[in-house]
Amino acid sequence: MKTKLIFLLVGSGLITACSPTFDSEESTEDKIVLEHNQEILNSRINYINKPLVVNNSGKAEIFDPEAKEKTAQSVSQTSTIENSEVLDHNWYFVAEVESPVFKGSKLSATHVQVVDDKAYVSYNKQGDIHLGGLEVFDLTNRAYPKLVSQALFDNADVNAITTDYQGDEFYRKIWLALSHKNKGAVVRQISLRDGLISNQVKDISLSKFTEGGVSASANGVVRSGNDLYITAGKTHGGTFTLNVNDLSFKNSEEYSDAKYVATNGSIPFASSVVTLVTGDSAELKVKPVGSESLSRSIPIGTAVHQNVELNYRGKSTLHFAQRHPETVFVTMGLEGLKGFDIYTEEEVFRTPDNILTKGNINGVTSDFDYLYTANGADGISVFNMPENPGELQSVFEWDMNEVPGSANYMTTDGEWIFVAKGGEGLKILRKGKLGEHQTLYGFDSKGVPHGMEPKNVEVCSELLPNLFRNVLPERSNVTVRNPEYFDNPNREIELLKDDKVYVTFISEGAGYRNTLGYYYYHKDNPPSQISDLNKVVIFPNASAKYSGGDLIQGNTMKLLGDFEEGTVIGFFVISNGWNGNKITDGIYTQYTIPEFNVSERQQSIVFYDEGCTSIVLAFEDIALPQGDKDFNDAIFMISSEDPESISTSDFIRK
Incomplete structure (x- = not known):
């Protein structure tokens, strides 16, 4: 689809009788550029898909699995899979996204x-130039999130957004808090159609509802029930309430330096709305949702920023955590993060004094287990969700591999974590799920399965030499060197008669601590989707002794039960599935069925070694086209009690 330059007449709607009357001259012509060409949009995304590892000082860095060792490879990589702290969850650096450029100016993620x-991202242009944007990410693929839609706005910065929870990903309204070149603080309503940003746009100028003059900038917006709350900063600002159905004016409360707005409670109806007022005498303005009474003020001290051009213009936000609906967390810039009870007005939580060096805490978000803060030049921090009042307990800090960092805003839905970095774009992280994985017989603290065969299988002495010499040479691109493996459709094991099946560990050359498992189905009823698979883990930690695990060549597991004639057995590897004491969902899972892989490409090969009369299964754990493509990250031998039970005639023979 080609880029469309659309000139839209963006104006106000009818306002109810209790509202000031709109001047018909308010309507102006704004330029909006829509882009839905994914090839163009996704050229700005750099996919990383590597885990963060944390050292014993609580500092995180990116682990490079292509080093092929679970130990440090360079001075720059000091944390390793082997010596990293064992955390309750794993975090993965999925991708980084460059900011869009509009009219020759790089925009800033806000x-x-x-x-x-779906993820919805807003942009502005810092300074006196007014340019903004809105983008939509599709997060269906956990390894390769995609940009699917973009709108760029002339004459208007976008400072904050909120979405309509009554719609869905295909048809949804989004409300934007704008700083408009000509109209000052503006609320823009924009609609999605078929999941893409459409040309259905409506603007409401908040300055029409003030008595003293133009309100310069809208900087916060949130919905609760039928109310849409918007904050506008500087002079002639405050908190404004509109009806979400027609954007008619309901009421406002005017004061200077309003910075952000949030509500607590559950969707669709919250109980309290809170506005942050920044400066030397910062305060919270609190009142019940739906109330037209004046807010109650809670003094909270100083909210200013260090190492910025204007101390009062830094990013400040509010956040209610699911587990603490009575506490609003406030980013206080230089003063860190504080949590205030909106009923007792007491400070109940705060970050450690040493959390900042040169940065400011600008953003905060949470899931059920953790609080996350965006610390400006100091990167990001992760804290355990507190149970009791006091100082927050740090899990780790990450400088984002940048000096200085520029983390200005964060949000999470419990899995995805977005870090907005101003003009430097976005970093996208993902918290790995612990998952519930069925195993054969349980496992020990090193991920070695219980129930292994009492006697190790003797592996043919020529199997590995032949494999590394002729089949899977280290760091050799197998997709180029041996294309026949990818032309052959036979990638799984089919039984010609009833029998037992065994899997033997041969070797591994991975930087990750991977997890190997299997599934099975009848050849006449193949699975059509991943949810059709009944997956069972064989080796929770498929890593060799002295290489992050405790497996040795010949360790063998018998798969559960006797398999009937016509059964097809497939396999999967959870990339980085073992986190040191438990199985997780890792970065992604690679299946012997290519269509189920995040890359939608073949990530494993099966061949028959004629000299050793052995069936060999080998995986590439990093999703193609990334990785070294040598397919020797996890290597196993498949066997049955009767060698004639498994069909080998269609396998590549070496």
């Missing part, structure tokens, strides 16, 4: 909201 499998 706000993100994740809803279902």
Whole structure:
């Protein structure tokens, strides 16, 4: 689809009788550029898909699995899979996204909201130039999130957004808090059609509802029930309430330096709305949702920023955590993060004094287990969700591999974590799920399965030499060197008669601690989707002794039960599935069925070694086209009690 330059007449709607009357001259012609060409949009995304590892000082860095060792490879990589701290969850650096460029100016990421499998990102242009944007990410593929839609706005910065929870990913309204070149603080309503940003746009100028003059900038927006709350900063600002159905004016409360707005409670109806007012005498303005009474003020001290041009113009936000609906977390810039009870007005949580060196805490978000903060030049921090009042307990800090970092805003839905970095774009992370994985007989603390065969299988002495010499040479691109493996459709094991099946560990050359498992189905009823698979883990930690695990060549597991004639057995590897004491969902799972892989490409090969009369299964754990493509990250031998039970005639023979 080609880029469309659309000139839209963006104006106000009818306002109810209790609202000031709109001047018909308010309507102006704004330029909006829509782009839905994914090839163009995704050229700005750099996919990383590597885990963060944390050293014993609580500092995180990216682990490079292509080093092929679970130990440090360079001075720059000091944390390793072997010596890293064992955390309850794993975090993965999925991708980084460059900011869009509009009219020769690089825009700055300002706000993100994740809803279902979509993320909505807003942009502005810092300084006196007014340019902005809105983008939509599709998060369906956990390794390769995609940009699917973009709108760029002339004359308007976008400072914050909120989405309509009554719609869905295909048809949804989004409300934008704007700083408009000509109209000052503006609320823009824009609609999605078929999941793409459409040309259905409506603007409401908040300055029409002030008595003293133009309100310069809208900087926060949130919905609760039928109310849409918007904050506008500087002079002639405050908190404004509109009706979400027609954007008619309901009421406002005017004061200077309003910075952000949030509500607590559950969707669709919250109980309290809170506005942050920044400066030397910062305060919270609190009142019940739906109330037209004046807010109650809670003094919270100083909210200013260090190492910025204007101390009062830094990013500040509010956040209610699911587990603490009575506490609003406030980013206080130089003063860190604080949590205030909106009923007792007491400070109940705060970050450690040493959390900042040169940065400011600008953003905060949470899931059920953790609090996350965006610390400006100091990167990001992760804290355990507190149980009791006091100082927050740090899990780790990450400088984002940048000096200085520039983390200005964060949001999470419990899995995806977006870090907005101003003009430097976005970093996309993902928290790995612990998952519930069925195993054969359980496992020990090193991920070695219980129930292994009492006697190790003797592996043919020529199997590995032949494999590394002729089949899978180290760091050799097998997709180029041996294309016949990828032309052959036979990638799984089919039984010609009833029998037992065994899997033997041969070797591994992975930087990750991977997890190997299997599934099975009848050849006449193949699975059509991943959810059709009944998956069972064989080796929770498929890593060799002295290489992150405790397996040795010949360790063998018998798969559960006797398999009937016509059964097809497939296999999967959870990339980085073992986190040191438990099985997780890792970065992604590679299946012997290519269509089920995040890359939608073949990530494993099966061949028959004629000299050793052995069936060999080998995986590439990093999703193609990334990785070294040598397919020797996890290597196993498949066997049955009767060698004639498994069909080998269609396998590549070496």
